Amino acid sequence: MPKPPRTDARAGWVLAGVLAAAVLALGVVAWLAHWQLGADSAVYRAGAMALLKGEPLYTRDVLTTLPDWVRLPFTYTPAAALLFLPFALVPSGLLWGVVGFLSVVCLTVVIAVVLSPSGRSRVVWALPVGTASVLVLEPVWKTLFLGQINLILMALVVLDVLVLSARGSRWAGVLIGVAAAVKLTPLIFVPHLFFTGRWKDGLRAVGTFVVLEAVMFAVIPVDAARFWRDSATDPSRVGSVHWIFNQSLNGLVSRASQLAPWSLFVAVAIAAVLAVPAVWLVVRFHRRGEEAAALLVTAFYGLLFSPVSWSHHWVWAVPLIMLLLVKGRRIAAGVVFVLFASQIVMLVPNGGDTEFRWGLGMAVPGNLYVLAAAAGILGLAARELRLTRRRSARVAPA
Numbered sequence: 001m002p003k004p005p006r007t008d009a010r011a012g013w014v015l016a017g018v019l020a021a022a023v024l025a026l027g028v029v030a031w032l033a034h035w036q037l038g039a040d041s042a043v044y045r046a047g048a049m050a051l052l053k054g055e056p057l058y059t060r061d062v063l064t065t066l067p068d069w070v071r072l073p074f075t076y077t078p079a080a081a082l083l084f085l086p087f088a089l090v091p092s093g094l095l096w097g098v099v100g101f102l103s104v105v106c107l108t109v110v111i112a113v114v115l116s117p118s119g120r121s122r123v124v125w126a127l128p129v130g131t132a133s134v135l136v137l138e139p140v141w142k143t144l145f146l147g148q149i150n151l152i153l154m155a156l157v158v159l160d161v162l163v164l165s166a167r168g169s170r171w172a173g174v175l176i177g178v179a180a181a182v183k184l185t186p187l188i189f190v191p192h193l194f195f196t197g198r199w200k201d202g203l204r205a206v207g208t209f210v211v212l213e214a215v216m217f218a219v220i221p222v223d224a225a226r227f228w229r230d231s232a233t234d235p236s237r238v239g240s241v242h243w244i245f246n247q248s249l250n251g252l253v254s255r256a257s258q259l260a261p262w263s264l265f266v267a268v269a270i271a272a273v274l275a276v277p278a279v280w281l282v283v284r285f286h287r288r289g290e291e292a293a294a295l296l297v298t299a300f301y302g303l304l305f306s307p308v309s310w311s312h313h314w315v316w317a318v319p320l321i322m323l324l325l326v327k328g329r330r331i332a333a334g335v336v337f338v339l340f341a342s343q344i345v346m347l348v349p350n351g352g353d354t355e356f357r358w359g360l361g362m363a364v365p366g367n368l369y370v371l372a373a374a375a376g377i378l379g380l381a382a383r384e385l386r387l388t389r390r391r392s393a394r395v396a397p398a
Contacts, residue, residue: 027097
């Protein structure tokens with residue numbers, strides 16, 4: 001079957017770009033109308049401004065340059081403030097639109113990279129329709145609404161592993177190091193590189209991360225020490241870990257145990273057990289050349305393993321849906337789409353100590369992201385084990 005003309009691919013990118021430009025235009029309107037959007041993007045800018053002004057990043061008081069309607073602490077690494085410096089050039093009210101524009105562009109890039117092996121990204125409607133359709137997913141629209149950078153970080157990881165590393169680039173690993181220097185959770189992709197035999201890429205990722213954080217020890221030694229001494233090991237610094245929107249194993253256990261002091265220990269123990277099938281799947285997929293599938297196993301395991309995985313961190317649902325479509329598994333893709341488009345975590349009663357009174361009827365939908373990801377990893381491992389046994393049975397008589 002002949003590939004679609006290159007002009008179709010260009011037209012698809014143009015149409016997707018129009019969608020991103022529409023988000024930027026909405027951001028301009030929001031700025032002029034003084035809408036209160038993008039609380040998290042406001043924190044990014046305030047962190048950059050605090051760095052420029054020599055003000056402390058990690059205090060009990062809010063940052064001085066935050067808008068009056070935002071009362072959030074700067075919970076990111078010291079290097080994040082350095083990487084957020086370009087945001088200081090953008091007016092506070094306009095930054096939501098700029099981050100939204102960049103996020104939609106990155107969303108399109110991720111979709112294009114995952115679809116490219118099938119050639120579908122060259123079809124004129126694939127990118128704009130794919131990008132527009134996933135905007136209804138709860139992790140995606142919430143990321144855009146909050147002005148979060150989850151889509152940008154996901155694009156950095158996807159480009160690093162599926163493009164740079166796949167091509168043997170000397171820059172492979174650097175983007176993961178940069179992503180981890182903003183949020184610590186992308187560090188999960190360093191062992192992914194090691195387990196898939198890309199030691200040089202993994203070392204570059206670690207080196208990039210260490211260099212960026214070391215620079216901040218030279219620039220703001222007191223703040224850097226305070227973050228790594230106090231904040232880095234305290235999951236509660238970003239909010240109540242038992243809140244429904246923390247869709248991680250730690251969140252599930254904390255809700256079930258009513259914040260018992262042993263909750264994190266039990267969550268880590270469960271994650272350690274789940275690591276066995278997860279690593280096995282990563283290695284098997286990698287050996288078969290299914291790099292996107294291997295990457296997604298690591299991504300979803302990382303969401304389970306992290307002490308805090310807010311529901312808007314689950315943007316990895318987007319490349320999962322696209323990969324399932326590429327493999328012709330339309331029903332599975334539809335199930336994943338419905339799960340994240342259902343807004344289930346928005347509908348279950350929550351807040352305060354409501355999660356402690358759920359009962360089984362509410363606990364299942366209230367932990368559905370966690371349960372679905374864990375079941376997916378275990379289910380894939382069981383399928384791979386069956387395939388292995390069948391192959392062994394066929395070889396044995398011979």
